Amino acid sequence: MSDNIMRTERLNKAFSLGETIYAVTDVSLTIPAGKIVAIVGPSGCGKSTLLSLLGGLDRPMSGDIFLENQSYRMLSEDGLALLRRRKLGYVFQFFNLIPHLTAVENVMLPMSFIGVSRPNAKKRATELLAQVGLAKRLNHLPLQLSGGEQQRVAISRALANNPALVLADEPTGNLDSGSKNDVLDLFKMFNEMNGQTFVLITHDASVAGIAQKVIHMVDGRVLEEK
Amino acid sequence: MIQLAWRFFAKSWRIQVAITCLFAVSVALLIIYGTYLQREVTLLEVRMEGELQDNFIRVELNTSQSGPSKLRRYRGPGPVPVQYLGSWQTGVVNTSHGRLPVAMVTQDEGLNLGITSAEVLIPQTLATLHNLALGDKLMIITAGEHAQFTIAQVHDGTLYGQRLVVWDKNVAVSNVFLFRHESNALSAAVAYLRRTYAEGVFAYSGSTRSAAQEVIDAVYSPGIRARLGVILFISLAFLTVTLFSFLAKRRALAIVKSLGLRTWEMVALLSYEAVLPPLLGSLLGCGLALVTLRWMISAGQQFIIDGAVFANAALSIWPAVAIGIAIPARFTQVATVNQLLFERPVPIQTVIVKELGKRISALDVYTSQGIEFIHLQMEYGYFNGSVFRRLGDYVKQGEVIAVEERWWGLQVVEYHAPITGCITYFQDELGLVGVSPDSNSKLPPLQFDARCGNT
Numbered sequence: 001m002s003d004n005i006m007r008t009e010r011l012n013k014a015f016s017l018g019e020t021i022y023a024v025t026d027v028s029l030t031i032p033a034g035k036i037v038a039i040v041g042p043s044g045c046g047k048s049t050l051l052s053l054l055g056g057l058d059r060p061m062s063g064d065i066f067l068e069n070q071s072y073r074m075l076s077e078d079g080l081a082l083l084r085r086r087k088l089g090y091v092f093q094f095f096n097l098i099p100h101l102t103a104v105e106n107v108m109l110p111m112s113f114i115g116v117s118r119p120n121a122k123k124r125a126t127e128l129l130a131q132v133g134l135a136k137r138l139n140h141l142p143l144q145l146s147g148g149e150q151q152r153v154a155i156s157r158a159l160a161n162n163p164a165l166v167l168a169d170e171p172t173g174n175l176d177s178g179s180k181n182d183v184l185d186l187f188k189m190f191n192e193m194n195g196q197t198f199v200l201i202t203h204d205a206s207v208a209g210i211a212q213k214v215i216h217m218v219d220g221r222v223l224e225e226k
Numbered sequence: 227m228i229q230l231a232w233r234f235f236a237k238s239w240r241i242q243v244a245i246t247c248l249f250a251v252s253v254a255l256l257i258i259y260g261t262y263l264q265r266e267v268t269l270l271e272v273r274m275e276g277e278l279q280d281n282f283i284r285v286e287l288n289t290s291q292s293g294p295s296k297l298r299r300y301r302g303p304g305p306v307p308v309q310y311l312g313s314w315q316t317g318v319v320n321t322s323h324g325r326l327p328v329a330m331v332t333q334d335e336g337l338n339l340g341i342t343s344a345e346v347l348i349p350q351t352l353a354t355l356h357n358l359a360l361g362d363k364l365m366i367i368t369a370g371e372h373a374q375f376t377i378a379q380v381h382d383g384t385l386y387g388q389r390l391v392v393w394d395k396n397v398a399v400s401n402v403f404l405f406r407h408e409s410n411a412l413s414a415a416v417a418y419l420r421r422t423y424a425e426g427v428f429a430y431s432g433s434t435r436s437a438a439q440e441v442i443d444a445v446y447s448p449g450i451r452a453r454l455g456v457i458l459f460i461s462l463a464f465l466t467v468t469l470f471s472f473l474a475k476r477r478a479l480a481i482v483k484s485l486g487l488r489t490w491e492m493v494a495l496l497s498y499e500a501v502l503p504p505l506l507g508s509l510l511g512c513g514l515a516l517v518t519l520r521w522m523i524s525a526g527q528q529f530i531i532d533g534a535v536f537a538n539a540a541l542s543i544w545p546a547v548a549i550g551i552a553i554p555a556r557f558t559q560v561a562t563v564n565q566l567l568f569e570r571p572v573p574i575q576t577v578i579v580k581e582l583g584k585r586i587s588a589l590d591v592y593t594s595q596g597i598e599f600i601h602l603q604m605e606y607g608y609f610n611g612s613v614f615r616r617l618g619d620y621v622k623q624g625e626v627i628a629v630e631e632r633w634w635g636l637q638v639v640e641y642h643a644p645i646t647g648c649i650t651y652f653q654d655e656l657g658l659v660g661v662s663p664d665s666n667s668k669l670p671p672l673q674f675d676a677r678c679g680n681t
Contacts, residue, residue, distance in 0.1 A: 014612035016631055022612065057484055057563035061640075062614050062626030077559060078488045085486020096481045096567070100233035109230065110485045157485075 005033035005165055005197050006054065011063035013049055023049040024060070025220040031165070031213075034195045036187060038202055038211035046220040047201045048093060048169050054199065055090045055167045056080040067165065085113050089158030091168035093201075095150040097142040097157070103129060103149075104138040107156045114161055121160075128156040133182060147174040155183060159190060165197045166190075172207055184210055230482070231498035238471060242503050245467055249507020249543060250514060252460045256539035257515035259453060261529050263442060268530070270438040278384055278429050283308065283405045283415060285426040290315055290399040293332075298421045307411040307418060312337025313400035316389065322365035323356045329386045329402070330394035337404065339391060345378035347391035353380055366392070461546030468500050468550035472557075479558055480566035489559040493551060496558075500551045508540040515539075571635030580624070580642040592651060592660055598644035602628055602657030609657055611639070617652045627659060 013024040023046040031037050031054075039047050052058040054065060056072055065072040067087060075083065084090070097106045107125035108118075116124070129138055132152035142150055151174050158166050171187075172180040188210055190196050200207060208214050216223040235242060278284060294313060300306045312334040319328045331339060341347060346364055358364070362377045375392060383389075385404075403423075407415035407430075416428060443450060472479075479492065487495070516531065523529050561572040582589075582599040589599060602609050611630030615621055621643035628641040643661050651660025 010625075012612075012614040012626070014614075014629070016611070016635075020612045026614070052564050055484070057567075058565075059562055061612060061629045077562070081483060081486045081488045083486075084484065090484055092484075096477075096484070098230065098233075098478050098481055100237055100478070101230065105229065109482070113486050113491070 003032055004030040006031040006065065006067050008054070008066075009064045011050070011053055011060045011065065013046075013053060013058070013060050022220050024053065027063070027217075027220070027222050029215055029222055031197060031199055033164075033197055034191070035212040036191055036198045036200065036210055037213045037215065038200050038208040039215045039217060040202060040208050041217035041223075043203075045217045047217055049220075050217070051167050051169050051199065051201050055088055056084055057090070085110065085161065087164050089161065089163040089166040091151075091154050091158045091166070091171050093169040093173065095142070095147075095154045097150055097153055099142050102139045102141055103134060103145065103153045106142070106153055107160050110157060110160045125156070125160065128159055129153065132156055132186060133179070148176060148179045151175060152179070152183065155186070159196075162194060163196065165199065167199045169201045170203070171200060172202070172204060180204075180206075228498075231495050234475060234478070234495070235499050235502065238474075238499075241467060241471070242499070245464060245503040246507045246510065248460060248463060249504055250510035252456055253508050253511025253539050253543070254514040254518065256453060256456060256542065257512065257536055258518055259449065260535040260539055261515075261519060261532065263446060263449075264532060264535060265527075265529055266446070267435065267438045267442045269528075270441055278431055278433070281407050281409060281412075282311075282385065282430065283407055283412075283419060284385070284429040285403045285405070285419060285423045286316075286429070287401045287403075287423065287426050290401040292399050294400075294403050295422050297419070300418055302414055302418065305408075307408045307415040308405045309407075310334075310336065311404040311406055313403045314386070314391075315394060315400050316387075316402055319390075320367040321390075322363075323358070326352065327387070327389040328366070329389040329391045331391060332394045332398075332400055339393065341378040341391075341393070343393045344373075344375060345392075346375035347379045347381050347386070348377050349383045349386070349388045349390075350380050351383065351388050352390070353377070364390075366390075457542045460543055464504065464543065464546045465550050469553065471499060472496070472554040476566050476569065480563050483558065483566065484563045489555065492558045493555040496554050497551055500547060504543055504547045508543065512536050512540055571631075573631075573636060573638040575637045577637065577639045578642055579639060581644050586658075589658070589660075595662070597651060597660040597662045599651070599658055599660045600627065600641050600644055602641055602659065603630060603639065604655070604657040607655045609654075615643075615649055615659075617649055619649050620647070621649060621661060622646050 007028075007030045009028055011024050011027040012022070015021045015023060025046075027046075027050060039050065041047050049058070053060050056065075056075075060072075067083060070083065072080065072083075097103075098109065101109065104122065104125045107128055108121040111121035111124065112118075126135075126138060129135060129152075132155060134149060134152055134156075137145060137149060142153070145153065151171065155168070155171060158168070166187075168187075172183055175183060184207060187198050187200070191198055200211065202208055214226045216226075294310055297306075297308075312331060314329040314331040316327065316329055318325050331337060339347060346366070348358060348364075353359070358377055360377055360380070364375045364377060366373050366375055381391065405415070405419065412430060412432070416430060420426075420428070479487075479495075482495070483492070515536065519529050519531055523531075557572060558566065560574070564570065565572050579600055582601055586599075589597075593599070602611075602613075609628070609630070611628055613628040615625075615627045621627065623643055623646045625643045626640050627643055627649075630639040630641070631637070632639060641659070645661050645663055647661045647663040649659060650662040651658065653659075
């Protein structure tokens with residue numbers, strides 16, 4: 001098996017907003033398997049756009065992405081959906097929980113897509129939520145949770161199917177310092193325990209501090225990889 | 227997923243109940259009106275002449291002719307679907323019981339009246355009217371000759387109309403022709419005969435009901451148009467609600483798609499909400515119509531409860547249901563998660579440009595060296611899109627050089643590298659991009675702005 005779980009080839013993404021904004025320009029990078037990788041850079045440099053592309057949430061205008069040597073370009077939207085359900089976990093910057101479902105139901109949802117039985121899904125969702133300190137908030141709707149709690153539910157949901165790669169967009173951006181450390185410990189624990197790869201987008205130097213590889217971005221380009 | 231679908235449904239239960247009630251009332255009205263129209267058709271059919279039986283087709287012409295027309299060549303599959311039986315001339319004759327309508331049958335092969343030339347067939351209505359019985363004598367005066375006929379049989383009027391029927395002795399022409407069609411080939415037979423008798427009036431099994439239906443359709447056309455209006459109204463109302471509901475759920479659908487929900491699962495998710503109100507509404511409407519019709523029948527109205535009328539009314543709304551599911555399903559199928567999440571336009575067509583559409587003679591000097599070109603669509607020297615490759619860049623065949631969005635993002639044009647090589651030509655005012663298979667091209671590259679005015 002390759003040492004890299006993911007690689008990109010000259011990714012480009014632009015948006016037409018009156019004038020053309022080149023959000024991601026010729027980005028070629030590799031994500032080593034089993035590592036925590038941080039993507040850092042100033043606001044508006046294209047980090048979130050890049051993560052969307054890596055997660056298959058958006059299509060690059062040119063270039064390609066390979067997850068375990070599977071080209072995204074060759075996949076239909078359904079193919080990408082299958083890839084996301086089996087191999088990817090995604091933590092959105094603004095949580096994106098389903099407002100009609102409780103915390104535990106939100107975490108159970110991805111498990112229902114891969115055919116996990118309801119009792120087993122509930123058991124695992126409860127365990128995951130307990131690990132992020134939400135054991136007493138299982139049956140609360142997202143609107144009844146604080147921003148930090150919603151973020152932890154979103155992290156639990158991303159980890160639900162035990163994906164090989166977890167992509168997190170500012171995962172600690174809405175957490176206090178205590179919760180932030182808990183979440184980072186959780187990432188480290190899952191990384192060490194299951195060998196899962198984490199790609200984190202952050203401004204926070206302490207978050208980048210736990211990463212084994214840091215990718216700096218400026219103006220849509222990768223400036224350096226350490 | 228059922229739980230999620232149910233939560234979606236429960237979230238908008240008021241509007242769902244309203245749609246269900248709208249469907250129920252509409253379906254009930256359509257059924258009751260349909261049943262009323264059907265009764266009118268039946269009543270009119272009874273008043274009209276009886277049906278032709280035994281696979282007969284009768285063609286009645288305005289003018290008389292000697293013998294049947296030569297039928298045109300049959301072009302359909304299998305044997306000719308009709309067989310000529312006989313003909314007669316209709317008219318009115320003086321009789322011992324006054325002027326009576328008569329059918330004078332020519333003695334062709336295939337038509338057996340079952341009477342001799344001195345006998346007459348009489349319709350039941352005339353027999354009753356004139357108090358005539360079998361064996362009675364009837365005097366018929368034709369062409370100044372008096373002839374006495376014996377009433378041999380009574381007929382029901384379906385084949386000859388309410389006419390006396392005799393063998394024709396003096397008249398050599400006919401205006402009514404009788405054919406028999408093959409079983410299960412009625413429509414083919416009628417269509418075939420119409421090619422010969424374009425002006426003829428046709429009668430056959432079912433034609434009376436068709437005629438009655440035509441009369442009722444004409445008389446009740448405002449009501450029928452109103453019925454179509456009701457179907458259109460509830461279809462549009464349903465589509466509006468479904469599509470607005472989809473737009474309201476667009477974010478939630480983006481999230482479940484990001485978690486790995488596939489198209490058919492998305493269709494299933496949307497179907498719960500799209501199918502349940504019409505289904506419940508149809509069932510409730512049928513029940514409501516059934517109760518109302520039973521009450522009207524018990525009150526003395528001559529209605530017949532017909533399953534076909536119920537099915538037609540209940541099914542008339544389902545095309546809208548299919549559209550209400552298909553449009554959002556197609557939309558979620560082609561849209562990326564971010565397009566759904568951030569309400570970006572979803573391209574419905576992608577055009578790929580990978581070669582120069584036509585020869586440009588000014589480029590011959592370059593193309594002779596193997597340089598292949600593509601042409602970016604420029605407007606006043608400005609390219610309204612994104613250019614990703616510069617002069618001197620190495621590109622692989624099929625690699626995207628530029629992308630342009632048209633029609634508010636509904637159409638995307640991708641400009642692909644025509645060959646693998648190096649971009650050695652870029653004319654930014656005309657939008658010409660040339661790729662050389664040999665990066666050491668002998669021609670000097672032209673200077674240009676790689677982003678074509680967008681930087």
